[in-house]
Amino acid sequence: MEDTSNFVVISNRLPVSRDEEEGRWETSPGGLVSALVPILREREGVWIGWTGVPDFAPPPFTHDDMRLHPVPLSQQEMEAYYLGFCNNTLWPLYHNAIRTPQYHRRWWHPYRETNERFAEAAGRVLAPSGVAWVHDYQLQLVPRYLREWRPDATIGFFLHIPFPPVELFAYLPWRESVLEGLLGADVLAFQTRQSVSNFRNAALQYSAARPDGDDLKYEGRRVRLQWAPISIDAENFESTARSRAVADRAARLREQFPPVRRILLGVDRLDYTKGIDHRLRAIHTFHSRHPKEAAETVLLQLAVPSREELIQYAEQRDRVERLVGQINGEFGRPGYTPVVYMYRQLEFEELVAAYSVADVMLVTPLCDGMNLVAKEYVASRVSDDGLLVLSEFAGAASELKEAVLINPLNLDQLAEALRRAVQTPPEEAATRMQALRATVQRYDVYRWSRKCIEALEN
């Protein structure tokens, strides 16, 4: 008899990764994990997910006070389910098809089977009438499978990425099955009101769901639709930004550049949705049109490696690196490099130090569920200075209204926004930043998780 629990979180990845050299587990960084740890502790909850290593699923274990139940995935499943269906079909389709989604039946079947396996793992460990909270696009069929097996459960689902407009979603050959999968939940939560409405339209058009006020009725049950924008552990960024260690690191980083130089910063996973290439092209336009102002800036672009096995990601990396080379070749000179580019994962304090020295933060995705980087920058600006330039296509744009909002595809507008950003009077920057900081401090990740869980428990 397995240990059961009243509260189970199910996500593709467990919140830990394996350090093979040291032979131990490490808790993954990030707000979601920090927000869920106290909840899991309080309820003696269980987290179900994959270890990140194919064919490696040790028996359940406890790490950092979290009870973890690994689900096995073979190398072939990892390729078909994860790299294939999740990241070559769903990811581009849900991000407004900014890359062409690939549709293959040989990926769909492993997606279904894998989802069934996660649901079974959850069904085994969930105590009678317990709460299961399923996360993200990799596991959209889990609510339905779990409900079939455990009709007593209360099931929540949170989508971290956008739900696309119905006209795009309609292309998915398995759209009905995906909707039926999601509609197995009692509460479906999304990052933006737009995603809530997109899902509602898709469900009304391609499933048996019917309107029930703002929610849906499906198979005699009410399915609640919730707008729940995710956030960060703002207090942690703020206190880290105020720490001696980060102040020292930030001072050392600042010393690398002449005092007159304004630091522009980009921090992204190297993903084609993040608009790093458009940002660089706008930087090129900025240097061409306004050489004097541009020469007083440097762009620090930090990119964390991601999904390197996929061709679109390798191509995007090439594109980004070519543009960096082009800008530095055309506008650099001895003692001046316009773009400083780093392709690696930074430690937390290094990241906060980068946020602390950045005069202007550039967050320019073409499409993004939320974008936590924008919120992290704001939380780290403890002196109420600095300017956030934010794409209107990031979920964060609907909350961070005092940012300078731009369309990243409009390179002229973006280049002009850069010119203005570096000349913004400090009083204007402070007014904007104070308002942004108030929002991020108030709506932090703890408030988000409470909101989601209250909806499930009421």
Ligand code: ADQ
């Ligand atoms: P992501 O697409 O991964 O998340 P994002 O929200 O920006 O996007 O989070 C990226 C995280 O990686 C941030 O916490 C950031 O600090 C970190 N990071 C980026 N570059 C780094 C570097 N070089 N070194 C260290 N850390 C780095 C998905 C969705 C988003 C949604 C989140 C949460 O795509 O839209 O906001 O989930 O729901």
